[in-house]
Amino acid sequence: MAKVIGDIVIDIERCKGCEVCIPACPHDVIALAKNVNGKGYHYAETINDKCTGCANCAIVCPDGVITVYRVKI
Amino acid sequence: MEHTLTKEEIRQEKNLVYKKTNVMTDNILSYCPGCGHGTAHRILAEVIEEMDIQDITIGVDPVGCSVLAYNFFNLDMQQAAHGRAPALATAIKRLFPEKFVFTYQGDGDLAAIGTAETIHACNRGENITIIFINNGIYGMTGGQMAPTTLPGMKSSTSPYGRDVQMMGNPLKITELVAQLPGTCFVTRQAVHTPSTVRRAKRAIRLAFEYQSKNMGLSFIEIVSNCNSGWKMTPRQSNEWMEANMLPFYPLGDIKVPEK
Ligand SMILES: Cc1ncc(C[n+]2csc(CCOP(=O)(O)OP(=O)(O)O)c2C)c(N)n1
Ligand code: SF4
Ligand code: SF4
Ligand code: SF4
Numbered sequence: 252m253a254k255v256i257g258d259i260v261i262d263i264e265r266c267k268g269c270e271v272c273i274p275a276c277p278h279d280v281i282a283l284a285k286n287v288n289g290k291g292y293h294y295a296e297t298i299n300d301k302c303t304g305c306a307n308c309a310i311v312c313p314d315g316v317i318t319v320y321r322v323k324i
Numbered sequence: 325m326e327h328t329l330t331k332e333e334i335r336q337e338k339n340l341v342y343k344k345t346n347v348m349t350d351n352i353l354s355y356c357p358g359c360g361h362g363t364a365h366r367i368l369a370e371v372i373e374e375m376d377i378q379d380i381t382i383g384v385d386p387v388g389c390s391v392l393a394y395n396f397f398n399l400d401m402q403q404a405a406h407g408r409a410p411a412l413a414t415a416i417k418r419l420f421p422e423k424f425v426f427t428y429q430g431d432g433d434l435a436a437i438g439t440a441e442t443i444h445a446c447n448r449g450e451n452i453t454i455i456f457i458n459n460g461i462y463g464m465t466g467g468q469m470a471p472t473t474l475p476g477m478k479s480s481t482s483p484y485g486r487d488v489q490m491m492g493n494p495l496k497i498t499e500l501v502a503q504l505p506g507t508c509f510v511t512r513q514a515v516h517t518p519s520t521v522r523r524a525k526r527a528i529r530l531a532f533e534y535q536s537k538n539m540g541l542s543f544i545e546i547v548s549n550c551n552s553g554w555k556m557t558p559r560q561s562n563e564w565m566e567a568n569m570l571p572f573y574p575l576g577d578i579k580v581p582e583k
Pocket of ligand 4 (some may be wrong): 356359360361389463549551553
């Protein structure tokens, strides 16, 4: 069976740490970092390799800071 | 199941499925973290990119938090006096009927100070698209009560909740303009979850398609959060919106063109 794997890139300096992407992800890939960015926001980061590249997180991100990749293997 | 591709192998141009559209500029949005204005801007910009109409689209932005929207769209934009965006858009569309013209307005702008402009542009059937962000409050000026504030909802000018006996009833202006013969498409959407974002984007696309066919005015309400004004975190505000705003402002099409 074909399997898809994905990955996201978060522009952490533009992320405002709003957490709206977190409940949007069906695979609990995203959490807020302990560290903060230059603006003082706890930015979003990936915490596991379960991303399928569905782009749910990216389309709900108000600041449009998530880029999504997807490969069929 | 573990896979063997490295992140570098996945993150290649050929595998790209989503990135920020170039119809948005690279300026950092002035909105609070988690505010629906940013998501609404982005899907509007994506529709313009997908229809390849960036060079022939003119936007009109309001007074309110989105007063600076001209900094965020890579488009020709005009900024209207408070509430007057539909009048300005009317002029632009009549001068340039071949352009796509939209307004982007909050509920204070569209449903309070701009009620007359809104209703008359709708009633005249101007061939424009109105995007109406309803967050139930005046966001920019500090969370004052708006015509859209729910019964019992707290705001800085209704600290004990909106008392409809004293403060009047909320105005469902979207249902109201649907009654007018000049509107061809009237719908209520939201942008807080993946599925609502997808539906809202489809509605914006339809509105622009109707505009290209000169079918009259399309009116798209987007129920959104004002987490700062509501004094909640972004996630709480989206949950509160679902539990309280959406029962009063139900999502879906209110008027669609006749086949
Ligand atoms: C003629 C005029 N009256 C009042 C104001 C003050 N004012 C600025 S923004 C605003 C309300 C904005 O609320 P809304 O349209 O709901 O937009 P939001 O900020 O919530 O996105 C008001 C009353 C003004 N700028 N101009
Ligand atoms: S693309 Fe889908 S699976 Fe991957 S992080 Fe975003 S929401 Fe989660
Ligand atoms: S939705 Fe966007 S801005 Fe908000 S935390 Fe996620 S990546 Fe950051
Ligand atoms: S005040 Fe409210 S509407 Fe304005 S940017 Fe902040 S959350 Fe959004």
